[in-house]
Amino acid sequence: xxxxxxxxxxxxxxxxxxxxxxxxxxxxxxxxxxxxxxxxxxxxxxxxxxxxxxxxxxxxxxxxxxxxxxxxxxxxxxxxxxxxxxxxxxxxxxxxxxxxxxxxxxxxxxxxxxxxxxxxxxxxxxxxxxxxxxxxxxxxxxxxxxxxxxxxxxxxxxxxxxxxxxxxxxxxxxxxxxxxxxxxxxxxxxxxxxxxxxxxxxxxxxxxxxxxxxxxxxxxxxxxxxxxxxxxxxxxxxxxxxxxxxxxxxxxxxxxxxxxxxxxxxxxxxx
Amino acid sequence: xxxxxxxxxxxxxxxxxxxxxxxxxxxxxxxxxxxxxxxxxxxxxxxxxxxxxxxxxxxxxxxxxxxxxxxxxxxxxxxxxxxxxxxxxxxxxxxxxxxxxxxxxxxxxxxxxxxxxxxxxxxxxxxxxxxxxxxxxxxxxxxxxxxxxxxxxxxxxxxxxxxxxxxxxxxxxxxxxxxxxxxxxxxxxxxxxxxxxxxxxxxxxxxxxxxxxxxxxxxxxxxxxxxxxxxxxxxxxxxxxxxxxxxxxxxxxxxxxxxxxxxxxxxxxxxxxxxxxxxxxxxxxxxxxxxxxxxxxxxxxxxxxxxxxxxxxxxxxxxxxxxxxxxxxxxxxxxxxxxxxxxxxxxxxxxxxxxxxxxxxxxxxxxxxxxxx
Numbered sequence: 001x002x003x004x005x006x007x008x009x010x011x012x013x014x015x016x017x018x019x020x021x022x023x024x025x026x027x028x029x030x031x032x033x034x035x036x037x038x039x040x041x042x043x044x045x046x047x048x049x050x051x052x053x054x055x056x057x058x059x060x061x062x063x064x065x066x067x068x069x070x071x072x073x074x075x076x077x078x079x080x081x082x083x084x085x086x087x088x089x090x091x092x093x094x095x096x097x098x099x100x101x102x103x104x105x106x107x108x109x110x111x112x113x114x115x116x117x118x119x120x121x122x123x124x125x126x127x128x129x130x131x132x133x134x135x136x137x138x139x140x141x142x143x144x145x146x147x148x149x150x151x152x153x154x155x156x157x158x159x160x161x162x163x164x165x166x167x168x169x170x171x172x173x174x175x176x177x178x179x180x181x182x183x184x185x186x187x188x189x190x191x192x193x194x195x196x197x198x199x200x201x202x203x204x205x206x207x208x209x210x211x212x213x214x215x216x217x218x219x220x221x222x223x224x225x226x227x228x229x230x231x232x233x234x235x236x237x238x239x240x241x242x243x244x245x246x247x248x249x250x251x252x253x254x255x256x257x258x259x260x261x262x263x264x265x266x267x268x269x270x271x
Numbered sequence: 272x273x274x275x276x277x278x279x280x281x282x283x284x285x286x287x288x289x290x291x292x293x294x295x296x297x298x299x300x301x302x303x304x305x306x307x308x309x310x311x312x313x314x315x316x317x318x319x320x321x322x323x324x325x326x327x328x329x330x331x332x333x334x335x336x337x338x339x340x341x342x343x344x345x346x347x348x349x350x351x352x353x354x355x356x357x358x359x360x361x362x363x364x365x366x367x368x369x370x371x372x373x374x375x376x377x378x379x380x381x382x383x384x385x386x387x388x389x390x391x392x393x394x395x396x397x398x399x400x401x402x403x404x405x406x407x408x409x410x411x412x413x414x415x416x417x418x419x420x421x422x423x424x425x426x427x428x429x430x431x432x433x434x435x436x437x438x439x440x441x442x443x444x445x446x447x448x449x450x451x452x453x454x455x456x457x458x459x460x461x462x463x464x465x466x467x468x469x470x471x472x473x474x475x476x477x478x479x480x481x482x483x484x485x486x487x488x489x490x491x492x493x494x495x496x497x498x499x500x501x502x503x504x505x506x507x508x509x510x511x512x513x514x515x516x517x518x519x520x521x522x523x524x525x526x527x528x529x530x531x532x533x534x535x536x537x538x539x540x541x542x543x544x545x546x547x548x549x550x551x552x553x554x555x556x557x558x559x560x561x562x563x564x565x566x567x568x569x570x571x572x573x574x575x576x577x578x579x580x581x582x583x584x585x586x587x588x589x590x591x592x593x594x595x596x597x598x599x600x601x602x603x604x605x606x607x608x609x610x611x612x613x614x615x616x617x618x619x620x621x622x623x624x625x626x627x628x629x630x631x632x633x634x635x636x637x638x639x640x641x642x643x644x
Contacts, residue, residue, distance in 0.1 A: 161363070167327055168360035170347040172374030172425065182373075186364045 031245060035238040040231055042238070053239040060236060066223035067240075070204050073135055073219055077142040078199035084143070085150025085195055086188070092151075093158035094166075108148045118144065119212035126213070133215035141209040146199040153198055153255075157191030190258045197255035201248055220244075278303035278461055279324070279429060284333030286319050293319040295485035296333070301463065301478075306455050308464045308472040311482035312508070317465045318357075320482075321431050324463060325354045338428055353422035354431040358438070359414045361406035367393070367417055368402035374425045392420040395454075412443045419451075423458065430455075432464045436471065448474050469509050473497065481505050499540075503553055503638050512555045513602050516637070519550045527634050529554060533597030534575050539632035546634070553635040558605035560631035563591055564624045574626035577602065584608075593625060 034042050038050035057063060091097070092104050110118065122141050123133075131137060165187070169179040185192075207221040214222055224240065227233040277300035286294040294316040301307045309317035322328045323335060326347030335342040337351060353374070362370050371389050380388070393399045396416035406414060415435055422430055436444045436451075452475045455462045466472050472479045473493040480490045481504075489501040500506035503514065517529035517537065526538045527546050531554055539554055546552060568574045577593040580601050588608055592601040602625060 162358060162360065164356045164358060164360040165362060167325075167347070168354070168356060168362070168421075169373070170327075171325060171352075171354045172421065173348050173377055174374075175346075175348050178376075183362060183364075 028245065031238055032242040035235060035242045037235070040235055042234060053235040057236050057239050063220075063223060063227075063236070063240065066218050066220045069135055069217050070220040073139050073142060073210075074200045074203040076139050077146055077203040078196045080139075081143050081146035081150045081199045082154075082192055082195040084147050085154050086192065088147065089151050089154035089158050089188075089191075090184070093155060094163060107151060110145050111148045115145070115206070115208035119209045122209070123212045133213055135214070135217050135219075137213040137215070138210045138219060139203075141213045142199075142203040142206055145206065145209065146202055149198050149202060150195040153195040154188060154191040157188040161187050193258050194255045197251050197258075201251050201255075205244070205248070277301060278305075278338060279463070280334075280336040281320070281324075282334045282336065284320070284323065284330045284335060286316070286323060286328060287331045292485050294323070294330075297482075297485075297487045298333075299480055299487065299490065301461060303461055304459050306452065306462045306464065306475055306477045308466060308476040308479045309482060310466055310469060310472040310479050310508075313467055314484075315482040316485040317467075317482050318433055321354075321433055321463060321465045324429070325352055325431055326350050351428040352431055353425050353427040353429075354433065355415070355418045355422055355435045357433045357435070359406075359418040359435075361409075361414055361417055361421075363406050366403050366405055367398065367409070370406070370417055371420045371424055373421060388424060392424050395423075396420045411438050412447060415439065415447065419454075423460070427460060429461045429463060432462060434465055434467070436466075437468075444471070451475065473509070481508060483508070497557075499633060500555070500635070503555070503635055506555050506633065506635065511558050511603055511605070513558065513561075514635075515554050515556075515598070517552050517554050517634075519546045519548050519552055521548060522546060526629070527552075529634065533595050535573075537573065537632055538629045539634035540630070546636075551637045553637050555633040555635055556627055556631050558590070558603040559588075561602065561604045561625050561627045563593070563604050563606055564626065566624070568624055568626045573629065574624055576622065576624050578621055579623050591623075593623060595625075 035053055036049050037046050039047040126137055166179055166183055169183045210219045210222050224237050227237050279301040281299040284297050311317045323330050368389050371392050372385055375385055436447050478492055479496055481488045483504055489505045496509055506512045515531050515534055517531040520530050521528045528538050529552055531537045575595050577595040580592045580594045583590040588605055591604040594601045
């Protein structure tokens with residue numbers, strides 16, 4: 001057989017792919033592994049199987065409070081960011097406006113600016129303004145970070161349908177708001193769900209901005225980081241981490257599935 | 272100014288997109304119940320004009336009046352017009368019933384009454400039983416009919432159609448032309464129809480406005496446009512036309528006589544145009560009005576000898592191109608293939624005679640850009 005290099009199997013690349021995936025995911029798998037290990041030391045050899053860390057976790061009130069804080073921040077962040085994302089995505093895909101490209105770039109900037117820069121600058125700004133740090137300030141920081149992700153999920157949706165569909169609605173007698181409600185919203189709805197889930201996940205495990213901007217109420221990542229100083233608390237953090245890991249996986253997959261559903265194949269996944 | 276008689280009045284409308292003038296000072300009067308076509312090549316401003324009627328574009332200057340009401344301050348959703356879009360713009364998230372019923376929300380009809388109305392529309396477009404389907408399950412022709420029903424259920428005063436048949440294949444298009452025309456007659460709504468297909472415009476319209484480069488060239492019935500075009504551009508755009516340079520020799524009550532060089536002395540109806548003796552002019556003759564003969568015609572007038580250059584067999588008719596000494600372009604002749612023998616003899620004859628009746632000659636003013644014929 002005379003394979004061209006285009007379709008010839010390449011063993012070194014196979015090995016590379018496997019090593020790469022292992023490097024990416026094996027450390028993550030230690031988390032659930034040690035969360036079922038009956039020892040406070042995170043080390044081999046493994047002791048016997050236990051679920052006591054999971055039981056202990058549910059009795060750990062500060063941890064539950066931190067979880068509740070994270071969920072609150074995540075829900076508000078994802079709602080507000082998605083709302084802003086919808087308006088921004090509609091604007092950049094529908095209207096001819098001056099300075100459109102710089103505006104898009106400006107909105108997308110948080111994607112590439114390091115979180116620590118954002119965290120520090122927001123902290124300086126807020127303390128100059130005399131705003132007390134709280135979950136509200138964390139939420140604000142998260143919204144800024146999440147809007148570009150929301151837009152990235154929504155823009156392909158808006159681009160996916162012709163502006164004449166909205167014109168047809170206007171032509172049939174509906175004003176701007178009714179057209180948005182009866183046509184635009186249902187058409188971009190999968191994008192909205194995807195944006196919501198994406199923003200929630202980002203906010204939920206965001207650490208740096210929350211670290212700078214949270215007051216006395218920690219979000220879950222901040223709380224977990226604090227717990228790392230106490231060795232006996234570590235397995236509890238592992239069990240919580242395992243649960244979050246699992247939920248994150250599910251959420252991301254669902255988001256991706258919804259976002260790509262009903263879209264032309266070549267657009268699928270093209271954020 | 273008063274335009275009480277006309278239903279749609281477009282008055283000195285201009286539309287500029289930045290430096291580009293899409294519609295250049297167009298005025299039109301469209302009567303109630305008329306099937307009116309805007310015909311022109313792509314980029315001539317016909318779609319922009321239609322979109323201004325719908326309210327999607329605002330005229331840079333000028334005024335549009337529909338049924339006595341100035342439209343400048345009326346947004347699209349409040350205009351007494353509905354539109355059939357070029358790509359149909361069927362709502363993909365709704366089924367066919369809901370698409371057709373879309374515009375009836377404000378009518379606040381009881382459920383059963385709305386259902387009846389939708390059923391009536393489905394029947395009219397011959398899609399009864401398709402109500403639960405979605406747009407992507409329909410063919411192009413079916414989608415086009417849904418778009419039509421969705422607009423007509425609102426009983427608009429004016430229906431705007433933006434090249435609605437462009438995406439259909441030839442046979443379906445011809446069938447839809449007839450159906451659309453019959454529908455327009457039965458509902459009695461004013462149709463404003465945009466197309467670049469001159470055959471389509473000729474088949475369907477009561478009157479046609481020919482447009483080019485944002486300007487209105489001529490507004491007339493299909494017959495007048497074809498038989499008595501006002502100028503060379505219109506004559507060239509509608510159908511095929513042979514143009515010949517000529518100069519006016521004499522003028523009497525009915526005819527203008529011109530010297531058309533290689534064609535000899537030709538008489539033509541001068542129409543309403545004023546010509547003066549000695550003035551350069553253009554004569555135009557349709558290919559199907561010229562007859563091709565293998566032998567010398569009996570009368571010497573209105574005939575010319577030439578050499579058959581090429582021919583194309585198109586089934587029901589054939590096209591011939593004949594070179595005449597002294598003319599830089601061959602003369603196009605079209606003849607019905609009534610008997611097969613006729614064509615074969617013509618094919619073989621190198622020397623042919625062309626002849627035409629006086630009535631076939633259209634006399635036009637000479638324009639600057641003569642090359643486009």
